[in-house]
Amino acid sequence: MAFSAVFSGTVMQFKPLSASRRETNSSGQRVSTKITKARKQKSRNFRPPPNPPQSAGEGGEATTFTRLPPKDDFGFDDLASHSVSQVVKLADIKFPAIKTKKIDPSHGEKRGFAPKIGVTEEELSLDHEVDDGFDDEDEGIVKKVGYDYGRYELYEVGSGNDDDDDDDDDGDFYGDEGFMVSGDEDEEEEGVKEKEKGVPAVMRCFDRAKIFVKAGDGGNGVVAFRREKFVPLGGPSGGDGGRGGNVYMEVDGTMNSLLPFRKSVHFRAGRGSHGQGQQKSGAKGEDLVVKVPPGTVVRESGGDVLFELLHPGQRALLMPGGRGGRGNASFKTGMNKAPKIAENGEEGPEMWLELELKLVADVGIVGAPNAGKSTFLSVISAAQPAIANYPFTTLLPNLGVVSFDYDATMVVADLPGLLEGAHRGFGLGHEFLRHTERCSVLVHIVDGSSDQPEYEFDAVRLELEMFSPELAEKPYLVVYNKMDLPETSENWPSFRDALRARGFDPFCMSAVTRNGTKEVMNAAYELVQKNAADTDGYEGPIDLNYVADKMQKERAAPLDEFEIMHDSSTSSWHVEGAGLQRFVQMTNWRYNDSDRRFQHVMEACGVNKSLKKRGVKEGDTVVVGGTPATQVGGGQQNQMNEFDSDHHLSRARTQILNYLSIGVSTARSMDSMISPKSSTLFPLVFAFLYSHLVGWKCASSLQICALPRALSRRCSRKLLNPGFTVTMYR
Ligand SMILES: Nc1nc2c(ncn2[C@@H]2O[C@H](COP(=O)(O)OP(=O)(O)OP(=O)(O)O)[C@@H](O)[C@H]2O)c(=O)[nH]1
Numbered sequence: 001m002a003f004s005a006v007f008s009g010t011v012m013q014f015k016p017l018s019a020s021r022r023e024t025n026s027s028g029q030r031v032s033t034k035i036t037k038a039r040k041q042k043s044r045n046f047r048p049p050p051n052p053p054q055s056a057g058e059g060g061e062a063t064t065f066t067r068l069p070p071k072d073d074f075g076f077d078d079l080a081s082h083s084v085s086q087v088v089k090l091a092d093i094k095f096p097a098i099k100t101k102k103i104d105p106s107h108g109e110k111r112g113f114a115p116k117i118g119v120t121e122e123e124l125s126l127d128h129e130v131d132d133g134f135d136d137e138d139e140g141i142v143k144k145v146g147y148d149y150g151r152y153e154l155y156e157v158g159s160g161n162d163d164d165d166d167d168d169d170d171g172d173f174y175g176d177e178g179f180m181v182s183g184d185e186d187e188e189e190e191g192v193k194e195k196e197k198g199v200p201a202v203m204r205c206f207d208r209a210k211i212f213v214k215a216g217d218g219g220n221g222v223v224a225f226r227r228e229k230f231v232p233l234g235g236p237s238g239g240d241g242g243r244g245g246n247v248y249m250e251v252d253g254t255m256n257s258l259l260p261f262r263k264s265v266h267f268r269a270g271r272g273s274h275g276q277g278q279q280k281s282g283a284k285g286e287d288l289v290v291k292v293p294p295g296t297v298v299r300e301s302g303g304d305v306l307f308e309l310l311h312p313g314q315r316a317l318l319m320p321g322g323r324g325g326r327g328n329a330s331f332k333t334g335m336n337k338a339p340k341i342a343e344n345g346e347e348g349p350e351m352w353l354e355l356e357l358k359l360v361a362d363v364g365i366v367g368a369p370n371a372g373k374s375t376f377l378s379v380i381s382a383a384q385p386a387i388a389n390y391p392f393t394t395l396l397p398n399l400g401v402v403s404f405d406y407d408a409t410m411v412v413a414d415l416p417g418l419l420e421g422a423h424r425g426f427g428l429g430h431e432f433l434r435h436t437e438r439c440s441v442l443v444h445i446v447d448g449s450s451d452q453p454e455y456e457f458d459a460v461r462l463e464l465e466m467f468s469p470e471l472a473e474k475p476y477l478v479v480y481n482k483m484d485l486p487e488t489s490e491n492w493p494s495f496r497d498a499l500r501a502r503g504f505d506p507f508c509m510s511a512v513t514r515n516g517t518k519e520v521m522n523a524a525y526e527l528v529q530k531n532a533a534d535t536d537g538y539e540g541p542i543d544l545n546y547v548a549d550k551m552q553k554e555r556a557a558p559l560d561e562f563e564i565m566h567d568s569s570t571s572s573w574h575v576e577g578a579g580l581q582r583f584v585q586m587t588n589w590r591y592n593d594s595d596r597r598f599q600h601v602m603e604a605c606g607v608n609k610s611l612k613k614r615g616v617k618e619g620d621t622v623v624v625g626g627t628p629a630t631q632v633g634g635g636q637q638n639q640m641n642e643f644d645s646d647h648h649l650s651r652a653r654t655q656i657l658n659y660l661s662i663g664v665s666t667a668r669s670m671d672s673m674i675s676p677k678s679s680t681l682f683p684l685v686f687a688f689l690y691s692h693l694v695g696w697k698c699a700s701s702l703q704i705c706a707l708p709r710a711l712s713r714r715c716s717r718k719l720l721n722p723g724f725t726v727t728m729y730r
């Protein structure tokens with residue numbers, strides 16, 4: 001039985017490019033505004049003086065700076081009752097609610113002072129007469145009443161909008177559970193969200209990045225024939241296209257952050273050059289090497305971890321470039337000595353990657369803000385981190401190399417300060433603690449000059465545990481710092497005894513005068529060596545190229561592995577398979593022989609047979625290798641493809657073949673149909689007449705889509721459809 005089917009070969013390569021660009025653009029804008037905001041915030045807020053002038057009502061992202069409150073200032077029985085040797089469970093401590101009162105800024109202005117957070121009522125009343133007739137409902141600035149935190153002030157810097165503050169009239173802004181904690185859970189969550197939002201871009205981009213990588217497309221092969229004097233019938237001489245560039249990822253030992261990826265997100269390897277006549281093959285595309293710092297974890301966006309790059313010089317082949325298309329010289333056979341066929345180059349794969357940096361260091365320095373961590377690093381290594389007498393001087397981790405001997409070195413990481421509630425986003429949060437995951441030893445520096453060194457010690461330990469129990473189990477040293485200060489050295493015996501009672505043996509030092517720093521480093525080094533000896537085990541070679549190997553295997557999928565899906569509502573059949581998809585993409589429909597080859601492949605790999613078996617009928621639409629790039633279905637039409645008015649018709653993406661199974665391939669691909677070559681006229685006219693004869697409705701639409709260019713001289717102008725809306729089949 002004669003049946004007619006329509007083959008629509010469509011390359012179904014996923015192309016998130018346009019979408020991703022949009023996404024990138026929009027997010028890029030967002031990022032840039034945030035960066036500007038963050039910069040402003042940083043300049044305004046990240047170096048707050050003891051009493052910052054910012055008002056709570058100021059806009060911008062919320063970031064909280066706080067220091068641990070001195071025990072005496074609270075005068076809690078709870079806290080006082082803990083003996084020094086006891087473990088102070090911070091979460092159990094109850095702070096009484098502190099009343100808040102809102103001040104209308106206009107009142108402040110009237111009275112000639114700028115109201116600010118942290119100004120106690122006493123302070124206010126000293127200088128200015130306080131008007132008791134404030135309207136509590138008014139939008140205004142939260143003023144604490146009740147406790148003078150002095151230099152242990154809690155700053156809510158640029159805590160977003162006034163509207164949020166409006167609801168905090170019930171006095172739980174500085175709530176029962178501690179600082180900045182509202183009694184209401186929802187509000188607490190909101191607060192945490194705000195904190196996350198408030199992280200400056202530079203901190204977010206330090207150890208996380210999302211990039212797009214694409215391997216190079218292969219170059220196209222060409223059809224050419226040798227034309228030379230005295231060489232009749234020179235034969236085909238079209239060269240092959242060059243291979244597309246590969247994508248590699250390499251560890252660059254000089255990098256220590258992912259910040260370079262903040263501005264450059266898209267990475268594309270070079271495409272192969274096209275082949276040329278005289279059997280000249282195209283040049284291969286330039287390889288792309290994406291350099292990352294040691295300790296980078298590479299993950300497919302939204303997927304699994306692909307590999308980890310730890311050591312300088314490690315290189316992984318991530319994606320192989322596309323194969324070059326063959327030129328017609330490669331298609332020469334004994335049967336066909338002058339083939340007019342060439343292939344497109346294979347498209348290179350593309351992927352979004354998520355990079356995460358976990359610094360590779362032997363020792364991680366942790367501790368509360370202002371404990372002297374950076375000072376310690378600057379003393380033991382050549383690193384020059386920022387040191388200043390305010391919390392959160394260090395926003396990003398610093399690395400330093402400590403040399404003991406010619407060949408004995410140790411990498412030490414100085415991290416930002418941790419404080420109670422960091423796991424809820426307070427301070428800088430505790431996300432940066434992941435940089436200690438690869439450290440084998442931690443050095444916990446306690447600020448000896450703080451009023452409650454033990455309290456501080458416990459708070460930081462608690463945060464480490466909250467972040468990860470494995471981290472808390474790592475061996476660590478406790479170091480009591482700032483021994484040069486008289487008060488600190490006075491408190492040292494009690495701190496030492498208290499910790500000894502709990503089973504620790506703390507060190508003491510003065511980072512500034514360098515007293516005791518050597519002992520600490522030696523002890524840390526010994527611990528690192530011991531730990532390395534404990535955990536030393538042979539790790540087999542890791543094949544970093546496995547991702548590329550997998551892709552190569554997928555590409556080499558045989559043509560006869562396919563799946564057929566039938567959509568009865570539109571009478572369409574979808575034949576899908578990795579091999580077929582690649583074949584369709586690499587078929588260059590410009591050449592007439594491509595159609596014949598395509599149909600031959602359909603027959604040889606069993607697609608036709610399977611379709612017939614499944615009951616394909618005359619006039620059904622068969623889509624090979626994916627779904628049409630643009631498909632607007634529905635209505636009376638079975639399928640409608642819309643193309644640009646451009647005659648290119650998205651060649652690489654959508655190829656439509658139309659054949660009537662009367663033994664002759666009667667119509668060509670859409671490209672050929674609209675090409676003005678006279679060779680295409682015969683099949684078109686034939687198809688047109690045939691379809692009229694069999695009463696096939698496609699005729700009129702075929703006429704519209706196919707005739708404008710091919711028969712433009714002979715057809716009336718009314719038939720020309722400039723939009724090239726192609727309505728096919730029936
Ligand atoms: N007297 C004295 N001051 C010290 C000592 N170590 C550090 N400091 C001072 O403490 C302040 C904070 O030091 P940093 O090294 O910046 O502290 P940090 O722990 O890195 O602080 P953040 O990065 O903010 O978490 C600086 O003013 C230092 O000069 C010490 O041994 N003795």
Ligand SMILES: [Mg+2]
Pocket residue numbers: 373374375385386387393394414415416
């Ligand atoms: Mg620091």
